[in-house]
Amino acid sequence: MSGVWPRGRTGTMLGVLSMRSNHAGFQGSVKTSANDFIVTEIDTLGRLLSESTAKTPRALGDTPAAPESCCPQSPCRSCPEPLELRREEVLGPFNSPSHAPVEGLSPAKGSTEHVAGTAPEGGHHEVGTLDSLLDESVNELLNQFACNIKDWWDSEYDPAAHPTEFSLGPVLDKRNRADLHSAIRQKFPFLMTVTKNNEILVKANTDYKQLCQLVSEEEAFDFLKFLDAKLENSKFSFKPDGNKEHRKAVHHFVSQKFGKLVETKSFSVTDLNGQQNVAIIVRFREKSLSRKRPAADCQEKQDIYTGFTLRKENLETLEAISYLSSELGVLPSDFSYTGIKDKKAITYQAMVVKKVTPERLKEIGSTIEKKGMKVYNIHSVCQHLRLGQLKGNHFDIIVRDLKPQSNDFSADLKERISEAIENVKTKGFVNYFGPQRFGHGQNVQTDQIGLALLNEEMVKAVKLFFTPEDTDDPVNQAKRYFLQSDDAKGTLAMLPEFKVREKMLLRALNRYGLHHEGCTRGWLSIPHSMRIFYVHAYCSKIWNEAASFRFMTYGSKVMEGDLVLSEDNVGENSSLNDRVVLPMVGHSIKYPNNKVGQWYHERLAKDGLQTCSFRVSALQLNTPGCYRHILKYIHNLSYHFLEDNEKGIKTEEDSHLNESKASLLLSFDLDPSCYATVCLREIMKCDL
Template identity: 45%
Template sequence: MERDTLSCFISDHEGFYGTIKNSPQDFVVVEMDTHGQLVNSPNVQEKHTKRPQQSQANKRDDKSKPDDTDILNQDCFDLNLILGPAMTEELEHFTNKMRANEICDQEKAELSLGTYPDKHLRAVVHKAVRYNFPFLQTVTNQSEIRVREDPDFKELASLSSEGEAEEFFRFIDAKVPGSVFTFLPDDSKEHRTSVHHFVSRRFGKLVETKSFTDQEKTSITVRLRERSKQPKKRTIADCQEEEVTLYTAFMLRKDNLETLEAISYMAAVLGVLPSDFTYAGIKDKRAITYQAMVVKKISPERLLDKVSEFERRGMQISHVRPVSEPLKLGRLQGNHFDLVVRDLKPHGKNGLTELQQLVKEAVENVKNRGFVNYYGPQRFGSGLCVQADQIGLALLMEKMEASVKLFFTPEDGDDLQNKAKRHFLLSGNAKESLALMPAYKARERLMLRALHRYGSGQEGCIRGWLSLPHSMRVFYLHSYCSRVWNEAAKYRLQKLGFKAVQGDLVWAGSETGLKSTTEELNAPQVHVVTSEEEKEEVFSLDQVILPMPGNSVKYPENLLGQWYRDRLAQDGLGSCRFRVTPLKLNVPGCYRALLAKPQNITYSLRTAEEPSLSLTFDLDASCYATVCLGEIMKHNLS
């Protein structure tokens, strides 16, 4: 199967040719919230200004779904966005001189990072500097933040190594109760005692240490103490501190801009982290899109102050209001689309006079029968040379160096980002490539910064991937699994036809559950179709679901199940556990309905001068308008 050729359609109408996304105005996407209301509707602001407190039962139900809000909060921090390029360069110059023992003057042994009146932003700076430079100590004097060498780090580095000391201090800063850090084996009891004494003296209230022997080698383990189970008496200060945490909701309109790119820019302007923004879904780049967002630690007034700066980058902010909680990925009913298809032409010899009939037949067929629920081209990234699923495959095979080379494979263009990528692949010099990489390319800059510090070998590449937020890392694995799902859907229809057959998996939930079959189903009630049920046609094709590969899904019990096994083995994943332990990634898998249907579809055809077709329809979350259009037109679109 060709990489982007999804030629298996379920309707038999003729279709027509046309072009989409001639301009962003031709592809308008408006998110629908969980109530089915458009996020740009005037009464959204009033409706969501106050949110009721969730019951404990509802909170437990929320935990049954992956919480990408929690995942995003595991960000590693890009100082270039937080401090700005000039200050980051000055900080790196300072640390390089400090590590080379080139600072003799006591007055120059400290560096001021500037004044930060906002205490939340000060906390962000402290955490980011400590993460990137564990050997530094950050000190606040009134609102000014200064950095200097951390004597505790220097002492531990003399007892172990700089690498171990860095890992240990990151372990301490993460403050994960019950987590364990293990030093390398050490045969010297006297030396181990020195390490025990250092850790106990400096971090005794936080940790406990002990030595253990494994295969005649003795190591020291350090465990962060569990939090006290005794409820802490709440003080007035605690309550005041809680009240300081702000959440501001807003509606973002963006024009020809990636969602993550927009967030990176807004975070830099507001002086917060990209992970402080939460959203329900990622929207197309080549489009005008409207979506709900929530930003943490920023007041509505402060957000509104920056409106003019956002507008310069093709972003408009409205519906600004205080709320009590962040958004969660997937918390939307779907999306509403207003599309224009231009340059319409019949596939065959039919003239323009018959175009009206062709369009009507195509729209009615898809309205009644739906379309194959393929993942659209956006799922695989915009790259033509290397797409995200290829990177995902390399990561699943734990080929770290190969995955980084794929990540930096340039396209044909001669813009700055492609020049930076070519320079890295040719020279291996991450620092010089970082200087070339545009500031808005947050992922690439995070990766290059880590490669500059740790090298481009296996370990350095692991550090590079770990420098990206969890959601970015796991995106590539999901992209690979989506590619396999698309191929499985095509194979299923070509080999087993358009009815539910023995061995198929179907959604066997309630009627209410059937409404969700166009979404990714993480824990559905899966039923295997029996031979009797096939004969009696108990289930229809729109109840069939296919698994996304992972370690917690079951596969169909017919030839499609064998196809999955052969397909994964073909890529070297025959025994894959769908876990990439070095990168802290786990893919349990999920289920996705084979078919999807557009709702509330309307159209109008204009044949004067250049024929064009205007379409509006709604799709459930995780369904792609380009795929729906492909079924209507009988033409693969990107």
Template identity: 45%
Template sequence: MERDTQPCFMSDHEGFCGSIKNSTRDFVVTELDVQGRPVTSTGRPEVAEVRQGSRKAGTAGVTTVVQNGDGVLSQEGFDLSAILGSSVHEALGGFASRTVACVEEQKEDTEMALGTFPEKQQRASVHRAVRHNYPFLMTVTRQTGILVKVDPDFRELSQLVSEGEAEDFFRFIDAKVPGSVFTFLPDDSKEHRTSVHHFISRRFGKLVETKSFAEQDQTAIAVRLREKGNQGKKSGKRSASDREEQAEIYSGFTLKKENLETLEAISYMAAVLGVLPSDFSYAGIKDKRAITYQSMVVKKISAERLLEKASEFERRGMQLSNIHPASEPLRLGRLQGNHFDLVIRDLKPHGKCSSSDLEALVKAAVENVKARGFVNFYGPQRFGNSQTVQADQVGLALLKEDMVTAVRLFLSPEEGEDLQNKAKRHFLRTGNAKESLLLMPAYKARERLMLRALHRYGSGQEGCGRAWLSLPHGMRVFYLHAYCSRLWNEAASYRLNTLPHWPVQGDLVCTRPQRDASATEESDAAQVHVVTHAEEKDNAFSLKQVVLPMPGNSVKYPENVLGKWYQDRLAQDSLSSCRFRITSLKLNVPGCYRPLLAHPHDVTYSLCVKEEPQVTGPSPPHSTASLTLSFDLDSSCYATVCLREIMKCEP
């Protein structure tokens, strides 16, 4: 059980002993996307060259794309139905069909409004998806609204080459994949080729360069993206109209990792790819001592580049699959939950129960938890399973704005003589950030960022503050969330050990349907209600609707003894006046509401007992038992906590 948290169970079954994570293969976690679908890849990715067909004569433009294991090109990032909604998507399809005639017949321009999109990233997704699906249209931003109309540049190019070639060329321009080349169909007319050269130079000369080349007695035009440093401030007329909306290059993929923390895996991939850890986004953090599958998106890296580095990732226990273009980063919490496939080995009864009772003990345990759920504690992974200094301690120092202590806690070494621990010990002993940086492995991106800043700015209060600012925002706020999670665990224990196991006056309850009130840490305050005396008497709510606040500056606290407990507990840590906002580090913790209870879904289990003969002596055969267990949990719920309720001990 976590530090300072009293054991709390929802069922009174006996439980059993056993061990988990004997091998990472005994603990497999598969992320479930927002539709509840597993992100598990069906096969290894491969690069294929496909030729995009044209509606008119010929085929042009060899374009490198990425296929998944089934050989199907992923277009997830360009799904207009998902981005715009089915009704607007259908209307856009009709508009596009009508405007094809405008392109061919040189008719007056028409336009269509797609709606308003308040967030910049939303608008970027719309721009990119529309242009990919309908290259002959251009998108224009007006305040937060987006209009589409015929692109005059497309119209002009389609008079020089076939519409199919023009479509493929504009997809090439919008993709901006580094190192890519577009080739027009062979053209024997020098005068005509000159016209194409002049058009591209005039409209896109800051972005691309063109060259005619001869092959097998035919001459064609190749278009290559300029090196980034050679591009002008503008990338042609097409993008200048709304260049502030241009989407970055994003590549999505499924990451399989083994015996690695999510942030550690990101740090390693960032070092290999030459980008920052903050260029990676993900929906949730996964266990270290496990095999895990999760969705990720990386910015500024093409799918081809990811594939080039696949072998380096594999040497570190990571495999990438289902690599595809993406339109935007992932948001933390943008998942329905996780599916777990677990094996618990060496099962034994607690106390005086005999081994013959094991099957009955397992059945009672699993069925009880299926029916009653478990206390929704944050698991030890939230704080650092085996770390000497845990994440919540760092978070507390940050909330006190004691930057020096927070840095020293962050750089506290673990047991072991590997390079990262040697580097940390050297810094704590000498304070020499430069020498410590030379010792720190390249893939420890967080530690290297901090040491580099400490070397530059010093290790005083201001220098340590700058060192924290050198880390990505998500990493900085992680430590504050860890502290708030620790308090939530303690509050849950206090609530269940002090108050009845039903909603009482002053408790907070969520009025949404229970499955919707999953622990996504995004509960709306408007749906949180304070239980009245009359509602307690009428049993208006159930315990599974009770939520507890994660501390922050925008939450309300229970209006009973639990609310007083929160005040006293924060005062104990000298945070009575804490605003949960650290301006110097650009951190703000509004707080949220987390359900007191969680329930596993789609539970299946199987007990296996094997007789193993003794190697020597007349002793009777020895039996070993293992339990195979599978279930789904909502996001931010912990399988180890569910197992603790089932087994009635630390798994």
């Protein structure tokens, strides 16, 4: 792929997007073979994944890692909310209030005491449980329902005017239901859960609302978390209260609502000023705890999860998962990973598969090796992986056939290359999504399918999905036959087994038909992570165009109306330029209050989309959106000039490069969701 990146038939290419720097650049060939482009994941501890054990931890700088894709929750709960830059003033960051424990209360020996204003230990467990047991779209909707309940309560809402319950759908496994009940109540104490014919319903907890009329919302929140946790020998203390009548009302409420579970007593306590006061202490009745199932019993019955390092060559991540799921007899949705890796490369990435033992995974080693895959570091784990759950990626890249730009005769090639690398190292690069995000070189790119899904054009999306490439291999022969005949059953017989996504969709189409409803059922038959992939591709395309417009309009200068992250979210040493973000479109984000924001609205209108279009209930797709840094930087960069010869590659020692044999070895780290091909494009000033 010398000089020009293969371009798709739809115009989604990086060649039309503006760049950060204005150095001359150079030409070269990238990805002439898979060995020339090696990607190694860096785990959350900063260790390089490898064929053996994880290597030495490495630092990627102070900037926190951004998520790989749109956030699973609405921005008000998980994304750092950007601030609008107004002239010389930046508004203070939105943060949840922090509460310090009340001093002067000493827990009894051998017990755990929860004071109002502090949460019980293990507060992150419920988040992991919800992520592992709920489909991403259901998790999004649950978070939105919780946000709405709190907002409606705060505004004295009319219950008849809003939904009073939210369904998680049927959960057949009894253990999973129990885990979900506990996780939801721990994360959202103001909600309650009930089971009806294996279906879990989530409702507003009126006990919480009533308790908030007697004590602070903070105390009510922590008290209900304490109740649900049911930790043995634990106690809970409401804040000291000198009003006897008020204490009496709290005693009465707790006894009336939870008297079978807990008992309350008033104790004298000393506050920070040495003054005597009285606080209500709550403890569990012994008989109530005896009914709780031992934690060890729960642990033994958890689902099986096996973690491993996947080495793949010339395979897309989702294609590799299709192969693996076919061999192991599980669904593609049983696999989890931290991000999509390049196809034309050798890549190492962490994966977790559900319902497969380490021994079973080892058995297929020789079979999958024929498909360009190997598995290493196989071990048991407790739960699945999440997108963005990594510190970054390490790249080892060889650029061959180095040449100056066709119109550049003013400097030595070696000087030009060094200048380009150092320039991008200092100034950074525009954080575009790379062309592999869109299926570069394909007749139909993934963002087109995503747009059709957002517009609820289900039949069109299916037709685009099955549009063949120009090759005559069995897969494209089957796709071509389907578009000509609409024969889903016949096409099924033509497709190889590893094409799991295509087969799932065709089985549903054969059953339900090729009309709008049938195609909708077809899309629902494939895993949510694969459906949302196409929508995210469209959102990524819009972000790329917005970033290019932003640089063409304002350059790198920070402007009034820009969205910036607070220093708390990007590190103390980050300049204002480094803190500028642009929204990934969705229904819960805000836009810049300048020409860029206006551009977003006009661009979405051109595709027939409004903000509400990012909820497609028929496909359980809910895209709240998030924010992405415009600029990113290279970490741990090193580079060497090489000379190709018949005996192999050696380091080029001379000051002058032999252009017919010259190569460049680049080694560097990037944050999650950054594309090495985009960084190289900025360095070389040409599409790769």
